[in-house]
Amino acid sequence: MRKNIYVLMLFLGVMLVEGCTDLQEEVLDESLTGNVTNGDVIAGTLAPAYASLSEVFLHTRYFALQEISTDEAILPYRGGTDWGDNNIYIDMHRHTYTPMNAPVTNTWNFISQGITRSVIAVSNVRALQSEGQQVDAYLAEARGLRAYYSMLSLDLFGIVMSKDTLDVRSRVLRGDEAVNYIEQDLLAAEAVLDNTNGPGRITKAAAQGLLARLYLNAPVYRSPYAETHDFRREDMQKVVEYCNKVIEAGNYALSSEFFEIFDDENHTNKELIFAIDQRANLNGNNRMAYFSLSGDQFPLPQFVNANGTDGPGITPEFYHSWVDAYDGADPATKDMRFYKKNLDPAVTCIAAADFELDRGILRGQQYGLQTDRKGTPFKRCGDGANYVVGPLFNNTRGNPTQPVIFTEEVDYTTYSGYSSGYRVLKYEFSKTSDDGRAKGEFDIILLRLADIYMMRAEAKLRMDDAAGALQDVNAVRAARTARIGIPPLEAIDLDIMFRERGFEFYFEMQRRTDMIRFGKYENAWTEKTNSDPLKRLFPIPQTAIDGASEFEGFLEQNDGY
Template sequence: MKKTKIFSLVFVFFLSFLYQGCTDLDEEVFDKLPVDEFGNTEMQINSLIAPIYRTLKGVFPSNYFLLSECSADMAITPTRKGGDWWDGGQFKELRLHTWTPNTSLVRDSYNSAMESISSCNKIYSMIEENESIADKEQILAEIRGVRAFWYYLLLDYYGNVPVVTDFNDTSNPATESRSNVYQFVLSELNAIKDIVRDDVTAASYGKITKGVVNTLLAKMYLNAEVWYPEGGPKWQECIAACDEVMGMDYVLEPNFKASFVVQNQNSKEIIFPIVFSTADGGNHIHKRTLHYLDPIPLNLNVGTWNGVSAMPQYVKDYDDDDKRIDWSFLTGPMHDTDGSVLVTAHGRELIHTIDIEIKYNLDEDGWGQVEQEEGARCSKWDFESGLNGDMENDMAIFRLADVYLMKAEALVRLNEDNAEATRLINLLRARAFDGADKLYSSVTLDDVYKERRFELAWEISARQDMIRFGTFLDEIPGWKDVTPEKCLIFPIPQTALDANPELVQNPGY
């Protein structure tokens, strides 16, 4: 065997071992198998490509989740009394829109995407060169789909980035304009949309499918005026992509929580999940959001970090009768096993208030520390009683409710078929409210915007939506002033610029 091919298999074995877990991808680690005999079975193929899907765990509930929700008006990771979550000031910078090329999350999120793209390119190259693998077109299309998703994130968050598809090209890649990156992602998605599998089954769950690709296309068209303004609006194309997805076997679950329960892989509403399990570094949103004592009433045997909470006004904007408040946010008193309200280390009752008040150690920017118990916590993904580690609940990057919302928005923006837009919005509201009095007779663009916020809280949607609706730079009273236009994209990390002289910093940074 050639050394390069030996390395290829070792690379995949390492990644498969590193990320091994219950993912419904039927992966199995192989060793001591000649490369020309590997890739002849579906199990072996799944073992080869499983690592590219595991890269998605860099999206939630860390890097891009925090960049999106904490830079928008959805969430905040406040510095707690005693100094917890100061983290070098990065969460202050996200809240105030004062991030720099050296902000940790800006750097880590960029690196996560670039490393994931490199993994995709490596496995693509290995499979493409392996003559023992027959009918590889669909397999390669899957890899291109995951890579296109990572470039979709870079396009959204960083705008102007290098595009690399050849793993064997070791030259320094140059920065491509946001318009060029947009056109690249669009061309990749259109190239694979009729090649990838089109089933909506347990076998296709967690993989790149026609439904995933068309949902990504809908996102691309929905944001075209922001990401590719010279190409003009693409609302009709967005509608067409949404119709493709809505014509498949996905189902808007009658029970909203079906997409967030522990075993949510059975939800027919989920289009593209990050597949988690307790065995392989799974979903740790419970650790990131819950107070140190919250595991007592929730019967969790885990250490929690008392971090991210909802921005107060975001929660207050819900209708009081909207059941999605309780389905998404943990508020109120937390009780000990004897029924008494728990008391924090600072001698305060553990009552999760919606309001958050900065009142200790204020600096010249108005940032300081808040009480440990303040803030509505994320409870959208059910906490499994008795849990000893990470959660198994998968995170739906895309689900059918979002497709309904995208189509409704495009219809309203086109001033076409308001009845259909209203019907789609009302399908979501019907499961969130008791009684028909909360349904709309017609919808405005503002109605659609608000419904996206109520439906998609915590789901990495807030920043993108605010930018598209023109609210991202606005003042958040009591939290931040109007911010400059440069903040519509993040800077290229300084470490990346130092490593590659061909890169160009984004304007204003």
């Protein structure tokens, strides 16, 4: 019910006093109050706006729309029943989603909530400004956050709800008008903010990076169903301009160890530019680490219930993009981004502090803590202190003789069992949370320095500067030196650029946007043959259409639904 209130407020401009004391507003750990006379108003109005991010980016919301709809992730019925959920994830993957699809509706609701709270923040800070308060930076931050939520809405649904004050009805913007609206908010933020705070807040660098992302995707946003998109030189030049600003400021650095970017203590990692601050159980929503793992993978010896959920695997097509890139060689031996080995199968006894699951794309027989079933204590070694480690079996699934062997094959019929599909563990399980399964403490990354280099490379490539593009992509590859390193590319074109983004950003919720921009979203892959370009945009939820029905023509459904 509360979500519907936000949506109606967004549409109709109903006055509502925001009182979100239950959303752990400490998420803004860097002081919001400073020396502002009315600092409590500032903190109380910006914190709820940021808090909506953790709801949008829940694994069954934005992740589902951006990853399960693509060739990177597939989520079948596990064991014939688990994850059935009325076909919502199968429809997502097959592009047969409808206006009643639950992940679509829930994502829309929480983006709408974020926009509404950002509008409240803008309105409240402007009220202080009118009283002579020095709050320019806070207004810029609120506008930057409103722009981010608006860009999510434009990317997914093709519309933006434009609203400056609470006493007017929103305007529905599409195409150029929507792009310009977001641009103005980001430009206002970029002009005023510095890089003092972050990565959990909008900073100057965050605004610059989001401007680059906006200009890079502007051809799609202006004409989402076009057969080919017009990548205007002036847009690509702006991508390069704003990426240059971030890089040349020297405030950020590429990580030498790829998976450290996604560790549970990643808040201070210098590659992060903008992220959802999840430290110290701030929101308690972060489940990205356990989503893909087996139900018999227990990452934390102190939590006997913190196991995986046998969620999405990767498609064979995405896996073979790695294999093909390295001429059939095992990608784990060529590219550190693919896999990091932490468990040695030869070691059968390990201290709790030393136990850590492998990271990256997980294949074949899995090893881990030994237990009879979920909720029972882990087996101890003869010394009574350390833990027994060995090959895993499907104990939690009632099949203790079937090993947990992740297979390349995965589909909705023959290969839909609990162990089908290679899995992904990119983000690390929290080592200190009181519920390692549900309360991850890593920051969810929304923008990082590697994407700045990659966006600049793509923009250069689209302006026929292949040499400059190659240099930027190889700069990212060359930075990853902690283990095996990554060999440089010898040449680049748009297909290789797309492939490289997949290697760098898999399971980071960028794939759908990338596939549309590179003209690949209508392609066929495992269990998906739909080539309808109208599926590039998700349907506006039926609940939203119904909620605005008394205002004829106000909110029109996207084409094809």
